[in-house]
Amino acid sequence: MVETATAELRDSATAVLRRLVGREDAVFHDGQYEAIEALVDGGRRALVVQRTGWGKSAVYFVASLLLRARGAGPTLIVSPLLALMRDQVEAAARAGVRAEAINSANALDWGQVTARLDADEVDVLLVSPERLNNPVFREQQLPELVRRMGLLVIDEAHCISDWGHDFRPDYRRIKDLITSLPAEVPVLATTATANERVVHDVQEQLAVGGADVFTLRGPLARKSLRLGVLRLPSPRSQLAWLLTHLGDLPGSGIIYTLTVSAAEDITRLLREAGHDVRAYTGRTDSEERAASEQALKNNEVKALVATSALGMGFDKPDLGFVVHVGAPSSPVAYYQQVGRAGRGTDNADVLLLPGTEDREIWRYFATASMPDxxxxxxxxxxxxxxxxxxxxxxxxxxxxxxxxxxxxxxxxxxxxxxxxxxxxxxxxxxxxxxYDAERYGRVAAARVAEQNAMLAYENSTGCRMEFLAHALDDPAAAPCGRCDNCAGPWFADSIGEDARDSAQAALGRVGVELEPRLMWPGGMDRLGVPLKGKIKPEEQAASGRALARLTDLGWGGRLRTLFSTAEGGQEDLPIDDAMLRACVQVLAQWGWRERPVAVVSVPSRSRPALVGSFAEGIARIGRLPYLGQLHHPHGGPRGDSGGNSAFRLASVWDQFAASPELAASIAEASGPVLLIDDYVDSRWTITEASRVLRQAGATQVLPFVLAISA
CATH class of the missing domain: 1.10.10.10 (Winged helix-like DNA-binding domain superfamily/Winged helix DNA-binding domain)
Known part of the structure; x- marks a missing residue:
């Protein structure tokens, strides 16, 4: 009888699988059916750690339909990214699974989704982990879902663990959700990137209440990937290599960068050279992201130039290549991204172009996920x-x-x-x-170890796939025979002279818009500052300019060095000729409606020589009078730079003034004033200094700074 029931389950599961993939000869990969059986017949809690492309989504879609056929309620899938949700909804539809999502991109559809849930017309509901903490969802919708739920799925489950490379605090809330479920409701957690420490952490959370956890772990190495590392001496060389060889890479793919600015700069450069590419970053709106994903899937573009915003879950089985311009800060994060390629093909090329400034960028973006x-x-x-x-x-x-x-x-x-x-x-x-200082200290140390491991990967003379598999504690790690260390470099390192010139021109581009503040922060009265609402038009700054962002590929590197050196206590030096010439280029392409009539500078306590020489140089070259600097009537800004808007504004409020002589000169000049400073972060120093100059008689204030934070 048991054998008959088992055979019936396998037959039913196979029929659903074949409908899912659209092939009558489809069979389960090793372990897929065992996981389905544990969920459907055993009602167990399961952790599946399998490489990208193995078919983890098939497990939960097949299990969902089988459980629904037995009268169970809908499956709830906790999924971290919109791109992943879109792919999962599409995959579900192919299998005849009625799937819906509730996320930030479809807020107008929430009412319809809720109505379909109430009518039992939804087999699978996908939500973000953040949705679990939304008061309305948590209090009004989740209790009924928990009561009816047939299966809980935690996708990309490595996000549960603060030891993982992509820890998300809201994933920790899933433990509470599991605790609230009836004991008979099965739970499935899936991931392709979990080392032994992360696996144990996830197992502990799945086992809450004393439940046994069925763990299925397969080999994580990808046979289709051909890995390589190409060291180039500069960002110019990296861009020139892309210009020279992008067309040689197979099919369509992804070019990953470490910063939004780099993605946008590379996209512009490649497009100007005739390559059909698109940028995909955290600044890309959701509609454009969806359109770009579809364009890549349809091979309508050569590549998406992306930050980690395009990461987990994006599914294009025939993705031909992944190139990284700059390295992620851990081998596991790197494996997660390169795993986008070669999921449904025998061959895909993966190349890392380490950046000379990678470690500096890692430090720059090092924001602790642990509380201070x-x-x-x-x-x-x-x-x-x-x-x-x-x-x-x-x-x-x-x-x-x-x-x-x-x-x-x-x-x-x-x-x-x-x-x-x-x-x-x-x-x-x-x-x-x-405060759990010991744990947070250990996690911070683990982050440093991950960075060192990434550097070791770059410098390794052994098999690169074996190195990544070891980083994931894969017991099946073995030489691949295909990477550049196993079989020799498969990529050309030549760079065309025209490409070098184009890259140099791109890196030499200058000028970033500095948008003015238009609203005061809320709650300023609590800090003793009588401001609220809109900034009066007659006190606003105009749109300004910065030479570059600190995260830019070209001038950003020089500016990061400049400011980090100053912060290190070394000598404050006048602006150098090359930087001043670049600033003149910014002025030449500004396109203001009315030319400034004078130059004024913000008083600097940390870099007076730099700011003063910058202002004087611009005035001299532009043949404008330099009227001097504002002064600090009450000692100047209080506290360090940074902090949030309200506190930063409070620290600079009423801390700048125009002397009677400066005010008289501004009134006499009667026109726009160019306001010079070195660095802009929150923009409140520039906003307050501009307000003072407007009150002193400037018809407009045009801020001009060397660097903007991002």
């Missing part, structure tokens, strides 16, 4: 004092933390149970919280 004790205690104190809900913008006016890290900190504290998201914002719970 002092900041965490400040947030908890403010929420406790409020005694109720406080929105993130209102909380910004109480603690000196910028919005993005503040929201990340709140998520971490919420996962720890110290705060909770409620209608109207965030509130303190009654649960005590203590």
């Amino acid at each position: 004790e002092q900041r965490a205690q400040a947030v908890l104190s403010e929420l406790e004092a409020a005694g109720g809900a406080v929105s993130a913008p209102a909380l910004e006016a109480r603690v000196n933390i910028r919005r993005t890290p503040l929201e990340l900190l709140l998520k971490v504290l919420a996962v720890d149970g110290a705060v909770e998201r409620v209608q109207g914002g965030w509130a303190r719970t009654r649960q005590p919280w203590s």
